[in-house]
Amino acid sequence: MTFAALWLGFSAIQAQAQSTLSSEESGALDLGNSLAHHAALPVPTVITEPAVGYGLGLALLFFSSPESAAKNANVDASASANASDAAPKASAPPNITGIGGFATGTHSYGYGLMHFHTWDDDRIRYFGAVGKVGLHLNYYDASNHSHAYQLDGLALSQRVLFRLGDSPWYVGPSYTYFDARTRFGPVLPNSLQGISSEQRVGKAGLIVDYDTRDNLFFPNYGTYGEVEASLARGALGSSSSFSMLTAKGYKWLPLAPAWVLGMRLDTGFSGGDIPFFAQPYVTLRGVSQAKFQDRNQITTELELRWNVTPRWSVLGFGGAGKAYGRLHDFGEAQTAFGVGTGFRYLIAKKLGLAVGVDVAHGPGQNAFYVQVGSAWR
Template identity: 35%
Template sequence: MRIAMNLHAPLQFGMLALGCAAGAAPLAAQVQDAAGEPPAPVITAVPPASEPQAKRESHFHDILFDDVDGKFDVSEALAEGGFTPVPIIITEPAVDGGFGLMAQFVTIPEDNPRLATRRIVGALKTGNGSYGVGYLQSGFIEDGKIRYRFGAAHGKITLTSYPRFLPGGLRYTNRYDFAVVGSARVVLGDGPWSVGPLIDFRQIRSKLDFEDPPIQLPFDFNRKLNTGAFGVGLHYDTRDNVMTPRNGLNAYVEAKYTTDFLGSDREFQGYKAHAYAFRSLDPKWHLGMKVEVDAERGDYPSYFAPAINLRGVQASRFQGASVVSSEFEVSHEIADRWSLVAFAGVGATDPGRSRVFGASGAKFAGGGGFRYRLARLIGLDAGLDLAYGPDGAVFYLQFGHAWASGMD
């Protein structure tokens, strides 16, 4: 699946497995006849000894095939909790693809399965030598009134930036000695609103893969940088399913302040305003739309600048002080478990006061794909997208919704 993460924070790869476990809970169904009563027992004769006995399905078969339609399904495997391995397949061209593996451990309270605790540990490596290892945990306290998430990671990532004076690109490597993030949100009443603080601490050693860098480059590279940030977020969520939503709205605004008071070597601010809306027109047709606005202000390193985030646009290809990414998606269920997806999007950047990046203008991308309902009981889809953007075609393996990395 594509890791559509903030490529400057290796910890984010753990969010993929978090989505895999979200909403998993033991589910059971009772079969009743048309009158609402349990069906009458059926008495069958014992076959003669000479006739072959029906083969009893193994426990392995029971947890990987749905007992309703008999098709491949991982609902029970996820719902049982415990240990679940999750492979990571990276198709992002900015890092030359890659592979990884996560192990998630799910603890589900019997009295309220919704308040599950998820612990995820994993590692990944990409084709251009980037790698990451990390741990992520999320859960609830105070009977679900407070949602928390924290994690730590170590890694190295090599990317290409495209400043206005180097249209061919500038390759650099950031080594994260550590990255530690965390958040806690208080649910307001019984409604969809929640609010709370967040923290972000990193130590980065950057290296510029350029013999004679232009003098226009800020003093961002070939040095160690410590950052410490504190922020707050306000969230709204009415999605019917956090895995592959069909209806509802997920929206939030966040402000994060990196300051010397928390040990940061430079002071700057980051802002996010994201909204993801979903609507079913009928049982077969579903619509989705996203709008993401990201901005950095102050003395931020150039590699912290946000970038257009669309299927078909290479990660970090178009950066600026302010970035808008919007995408529209329509899906149609063509058969049991199978759907076709079409999408199109546009994004743009504004350099602000930056001397490094220029205005991108409108950048368009779009494409199509298919989905398979991988876990019927928790509404999890997986599939493949083929997108075409400014630099050609890109394909993505999707696990959950394509916008999962941006949703909370």
């Protein structure tokens, strides 16, 4: 579950903000100091994902600074005094706890809890989440005909990564569990004949990460890459056996003092008896989630950002992707595309946390998305 959202009511709060919520930049609204001292960020969410319809949600995000933050701040201040031209060192990301839920007009719902934590000067990274969903979705067959179905289940995700020496490389294990129940209408798609309505996904994997981003939320420079190889087996709680390999890479490249180019490549490959709902799918703004889904997928996207002021930025983006392998081979698979524009406001400078809205056009539809930080997760 993604709690990507815009903090609505922003203008009214800005008018009432106390000095603790302001920065030194002409009293601009900034929640960095407040959030760093264990304050909660309420995140009302407007659900605009075409796959589940329109709806509302609410999340509470709690931020805290890693134990090493104060020490690193003193070291960085000293270093900057002696090397003013050097690129700033990325600080350890904040610890984050989130709780929230949502509901939409299609009677889809979800609620859950997540936590992200670092230890030992960002040498250990942990992420865990647990949630319950009830989603009304569409499955698209080989002829691109949609079949409505309901997906209910309890999901659990755990991962812990360890930094390799002083490098930007991280390695560690992951585990995902999803106890799912699916229910179609009176007619089951031909390609899904014989499937069980109750299926469990239990898979363990190995993750390799590379991270040189200047901040976790809305990077101005740096690279983030991740490769995960995982296996689902009965001993891990899975009702079927399959394998998955996913890889993604994001690059943020400063072109000029006020311009940043973002580049994204995202792939997923699967084999074995993988449930249809667990297959890789194309993720793009403007494209309905899981509409382009198959055994494999590959997606690429570009994003150009103009930092109009130190707080405000506007951006344009466009991308394309394909899902292939079971229903179509690569050459026959339909190409999904999404293009659009958006804006961000840097609401917590110390954290690099920005909020905003993206508007996108995709195959036969338009959509808008409220965002916290980058759209790339």
